[in-house]
Amino acid sequence: MRGTTERSASLAMQVRSRIGLLLGTAALFWSAQILAKDQTLPGGTRPEQSEAPRHVLVVSIADRKLAVMEAGQVVKVYPVAVGAASSPSPSGTWKIVNKTIGPTWYHKGKAVPPGKSNPLGNRWMGLDKAGYGIHGTNDPNSIGKAVSHGCIRMAKQDVEELFKLAQVGDVVEIHGERDAQVTLIFGRPAVEVADSGHGLRDMGYGTQSPGSASLIEANEGAE
Numbered sequence: 242m243r244g245t246t247e248r249s250a251s252l253a254m255q256v257r258s259r260i261g262l263l264l265g266t267a268a269l270f271w272s273a274q275i276l277a278k279d280q281t282l283p284g285g286t287r288p289e290q291s292e293a294p295r296h297v298l299v300v301s302i303a304d305r306k307l308a309v310m311e312a313g314q315v316v317k318v319y320p321v322a323v324g325a326a327s328s329p330s331p332s333g334t335w336k337i338v339n340k341t342i343g344p345t346w347y348h349k350g351k352a353v354p355p356g357k358s359n360p361l362g363n364r365w366m367g368l369d370k371a372g373y374g375i376h377g378t379n380d381p382n383s384i385g386k387a388v389s390h391g392c393i394r395m396a397k398q399d400v401e402e403l404f405k406l407a408q409v410g411d412v413v414e415i416h417g418e419r420d421a422q423v424t425l426i427f428g429r430p431a432v433e434v435a436d437s438g439h440g441l442r443d444m445g446y447g448t449q450s451p452g453s454a455s456l457i458e459a460n461e462g463a464e
Contacts, residue, residue: 296411304427322383322394332417335368364400
């Protein structure tokens with residue numbers, strides 16, 4: 242009798258163990274199905290590959306400006322620094338592939354940690370062009386100039402704002418020359434306006450007061 246009871250208890254334990262294993266396997270299966278469908282899990286690092294880019298960032302090297310486009314409309318325009326003549330920014334269409342707060346700058350075997358002396362500032366948006374990205378700077382006076390190693394530099398407040406707007410997967414168009422699209426987005430530069438015979442009053446700038454620097458001279462001296 243005692244042996245029968247022990248065998249019954251052992252059999253019951255085996256049954257419970259198999260049922261538990263079956264339930265655990267089923268739970269893992271359904272969890273995998275949910276994870277495969279969920280692209281926005283909190284704290285995850287999944288790229289938003291299944292969604293169409295929300296923004297297009299248009300950079301005009303000639304104007305040294307960056308425009309945020311959404312649904313074909315200009316949302317915001319920022320002044321930027323672009324690549325120097327010896328290290329030009331790469332023209333073409335790219336995508337944002339990563340975003341980092343407090344990046345580390347690696348250069349010639351050295352690593353500069355996040356902080357005030359970091360040339361990347363406190364925000365980095367890397368492109369699918371290796372080594373290039375949009376970032377902050379520790380030299381705010383460089384904004385509006387062609388001085389970088391090829392990346393697009395932005396002022397601290399501007400890059401922090403753009404960092405919130407831009408998403409991984411967003412398109413970045415870098416235009417090395419002025420074309421119809423660039424002119425439509427950023428307008429015609431002051432030099433072209435003067436050469437065409439149109440006055441600054443027609444552009445909404447009013448007249449020049451005696452002794453003040455002209456808009457054209459100011460632009461030419463920005464470099």
